Amino acid sequence: MIPLSFYLILGAILFSIGVAGFFFKRDIISIFISIELMLNAVNLTFVAFSHFWHQAAGNIFVFFVMVVAAAEAAVGLAIIIAVVRNRQTLNADKMDLMKL
Amino acid sequence: MHPALFFIFGAIAVAGAVNLLVQRTPIFSALSLVAVMGALAVLYLLLGAEFIAFVQVLVYAGAIMVLFVFVIMLLNAQQPESSHRSRVARLVGIPVVVLLFMEVAGVFAATYSTTPVGFSGRIITVQAIGDALFHQYLLPFEVTSVLFLVGIIGAVMLAARQEPPQPPEGRLPRAQAAGHGGSGPTPEMAAALRQPARALGGVGASDAEPHAAGTEVKPR
Numbered sequence: 001m002i003p004l005s006f007y008l009i010l011g012a013i014l015f016s017i018g019v020a021g022f023f024f025k026r027d028i029i030s031i032f033i034s035i036e037l038m039l040n041a042v043n044l045t046f047v048a049f050s051h052f053w054h055q056a057a058g059n060i061f062v063f064f065v066m067v068v069a070a071a072e073a074a075v076g077l078a079i080i081i082a083v084v085r086n087r088q089t090l091n092a093d094k095m096d097l098m099k100l
Numbered sequence: 101m102h103p104a105l106f107f108i109f110g111a112i113a114v115a116g117a118v119n120l121l122v123q124r125t126p127i128f129s130a131l132s133l134v135a136v137m138g139a140l141a142v143l144y145l146l147l148g149a150e151f152i153a154f155v156q157v158l159v160y161a162g163a164i165m166v167l168f169v170f171v172i173m174l175l176n177a178q179q180p181e182s183s184h185r186s187r188v189a190r191l192v193g194i195p196v197v198v199l200l201f202m203e204v205a206g207v208f209a210a211t212y213s214t215t216p217v218g219f220s221g222r223i224i225t226v227q228a229i230g231d232a233l234f235h236q237y238l239l240p241f242e243v244t245s246v247l248f249l250v251g252i253i254g255a256v257m258l259a260a261r262q263e264p265p266q267p268p269e270g271r272l273p274r275a276q277a278a279g280h281g282g283s284g285p286t287p288e289m290a291a292a293l294r295q296p297a298r299a300l301g302g303v304g305a306s307d308a309e310p311h312a313a314g315t316e317v318k319p320r
Contacts, residue, residue, distance in 0.1 A: 001216035002106050007147070008208035010110045014136070016201035017117040021129075023193035029126040029177050033133050033168065037117060040140055040160070043152075051147040052217050056228045060237050062152050063229070066159055067244050071251035073164045077171045078258035084175050085261075090126075 007048035014041035027090040028080055032073075039069050105146060113139035126177040130168045137161040148223040 014037060021034030043062045050058020084090060116135035123129045137160050144153035233241055 002103055004212040004215045004217045005209045006106065006110075007143070007217070008212060009205045010113065010143075012201055012204040012208060013114055014117050015204070016197050017114075017121055019200060020193060020197045021121050023189050023197065024121070025129075027126055027177060029168070029172055029175070030129050033120065033126070033129050036164070036168075037120060037133060037136065040137060043156075044140055044143060047144050047147050047149045047152055048217070050149065050224065051222075052212075052215065054222065056224050056232045057236075059149050059152050059224050059229050060232055062149070063155065063233070064240060064244060066155060067248065070159060070164055071248055073167055074255040075251050075258065077167060078255040080171065081175065082258045090175065090177050 004048060004052050008045055011041045011045040011048070014038075014044065026092055028083070028092050028095070029090060031092060032076055032080070036069065036073070039065060102146065106143065109139040109142045109146075112136075113143070126172050127169065130165060130172060133168075134161050134165050137165070147217070150223055151226045151229050 018034045018036075018038035018041060021037065022031055025031050025034060043065055046058045046062045046065070050056070050062075080090075083095065087095060089095070113136050116132045116139065120129045120132040120136070123132060137156060141153045141156040141161070144150075144156060
């Protein structure tokens with residue numbers, strides 16, 4: 001039997017790696033991929049709690065997170081395509097139009 | 101058998117996430133994320149969430165990551181050059197990330213370390229999920245469909261090329277190039293192409309149409 005905390009700590013590891021990727025990555029697509037990793041880590045904790053408390057609601061929340069992630073991926077990738085078409089770069093450091 | 105499965109697929113997930121972090125080319129990061137999602141799907145099955153496991157493979161690893169890979173291929177994403185700010189981010193970011201992990205994992209370990217979960221054969225079935233989704237969570241479900249509709253429209257609006265500015269600029273050089281061409285039928289075609297522009301410049305106020313006036317004057 002595995003303690004519940006193992007699943008939660010695995011989720012925390014994945015979330016921290018996602019935050020690290022969000023900080024360290026320079027190209028905008030990798031930053032987006034890191035966000036997806038963070039969403040997956042949160043999903044793991046939702047499913048673990050859902051199993052622990054014998055509630056279907058945790059699975060419903062995961063379902064909604066997936067739906068929002070799908071919409072976010074579609075809109076975000078469209079924004080990335082528009083940005084690259086305008087600025088010809090994927091580097092997030094070069095996207096400083098609103099910076100003084 | 102069950103603890104071994106957790107550790108095997110947990111290790112695969114962590115290894116995939118670390119590989120995502122250290123790879124510098126976006127396509128390798130995306131493929132590592134597919135590996136993480138596959139391992140997480142197995143963990144969901146271990147937790148008795150069969151519907152979520154299937155949706156994870158179908159929607160997340162199947163559809164969303166295909167979208168990512170497609171965009172990476174479309175934009176021909178290479179590894180970006182390192183800048184000064186990336187080193188600063190690494191210097192400040194590593195302690196912040198370690199602190200965040202210690203905080204979250206410390207709370208989890210302190211609160212839930214004595215509560216074992218296991219594959220007790222208790223599965224949250226598709227029937228239970230559908231029952232909850234269409235009775236208790238019906239309004240969020242409908243709102244989600246509206247969100248999807250807005251997302252579709254937004255994606256199409258953002259990714260579509262801006263066509264309206266294109267045709268006037270595309271037509272002017274072609275008419276001029278045809279006028280300068282020396283072969284037989286081109287002068288008549290050029291004159292026919294020039295005719296609407298002249299009519300436009302004559303009917304509309306000529307000061308309001310500098311482009312039309314320019315095309316009319318230049319060939320003479």
